[in-house]
Amino acid sequence: MIVDKAIYVAGHRQDIDGDISDAFDEARAKDECFVWIGLFEPSESEFELIRDELKLHPLAVEDAVLAHQRPKFERYDDTLFFVLKTLAYKDETSDIEVGEIMVFMGQDFVVTVRHGIGNPLGPVRERLEADPELLDHGPTAVLYAVCDEVVDRYGVIAHEVEVDIIGLERSVFDPRSDDVTADIYSLKREVLEFRTAEDPLIPVLQEIVKGRVAECSGTREYFRDVLDHLLRVDGQVDSHNELLTSILTAHVALLGKQQNEDMRKISSWAAIIAVPTAVAGIYGMNFDHMPELHWALGYPVAIVVMVVACLIVYRKLRKNGWL
Structure with missing residues (x-):
């Protein structure tokens, strides 16, 4: 379903009250103008009007509707298609729930498609609308803001995972605690799932930072900052995985000693x-x-x-x- 839609002129929002097709026509006719459509878990029929209006590639539309894609960047004629993995952390179970955000980006439009509970885009839109100078960069500003929000969330979850690892480490060396072997394996599996979400995004951002995506040339500095944050998270995930391996080894050694x-x-x-x-x-x-x-x-x-x-x-x- 469509959760939000607006046309932006020189970085300022104008609500779309009429037909979406008219908004797209207006964006094509004006300079410094683009349409941003936000959807949440749309069906194929709900996507049909947007697909036909923007002439989106059927393969990209299929990926956006069905989800379960790995992070990637693809070009279909004049349309760029990005896939990002979103993460939501459940403290009570230490589980990481994975979702997805797909971004279709053209010269005068951007369509965001979200699956799962992670990273709602309402706050992203509000933050952008409060910064017309950034939003004036056009659709690439939306792509940057989405990437920035997703990667920032990665950092928060990396910290939460670290807290759980410290708790596990204490339990391993506490003779009064129950067997935590299953907990170690469970958290290690979540860390590996975390890695499959964040690691493939690195080459995507590197392509943008290196100037190989011409549409994002005006916001390369912003994407460089996102890449720096992502590389830091990637290092944290590696450290978490190695620490869990060490904890598991120590736990097995203590069990053998006992x-x-x-x-x-x-x-x-x-x-x-x-x-x-x-x-x-x-x-x-x-x-x-x-x-x-x-x-x-x-x-x-x-x-x-x-x-x-x-x-x-x-x-x-x-x-x-x-x-």
Whole structure:
């Protein structure tokens, strides 16, 4: 569905009250004028009018309607098509929910298509409308603002992931905590999903910064700033992934150490139990000639021998740190 639509003349907004086609005609007829249409999870029929009016390529329209695309930049004649991944972080589950924003950009129009809950574009539009000088750059200003908002959100989520990693690290070295193996793997999977969202965007922005997208030549400095932020986030994601790997390795080592300690204790108690078992086993044999069987003190002496032997073995194992 269409969530917002407006025509911008010299950086100033004018609402579209009539037919969208008339707004496009006006934008084509005037200088420093373009139309910005914002859509949220549109169906193919909802996109049909815009597709026909702007003569958008069917493959790009299909990508925008169906979503599930990787970040990319494609050119279809005079129309540029960008795909960005949006992220939303759920604190209660430490899950990252992935969405998408598609941007169609031409000389006198920009169409943004959003899927998922991440990065609503209302605040982006408001920020741009409060800065007519920036908005006067035309559709490329909208593309910059969308990229800037998405990358800034990446930075916020990177910090939230870091907080969760610190919590996991403390749990690993806290003997009172429950097993966190599943939590480590879950967060590591989310970090890898984070990486698949932000990493492919780097070459897209590099193309713009290097001047290979002529339509964005007037805003290269802005995109350079976005690229710097994205590279910093990319480094943070790499660090998060490496730290989670180290935490997992330490956790496995601690589990192995605990298992070894448990095995030593089990073996120690087995050795202690073996002493009375051996004595009882000897006296349990059915031999006729066993003088101790007819000795009046044989039973209490055997008990004392077993107790003393068990105490000696216990103290020896205790001294060696096995118990």
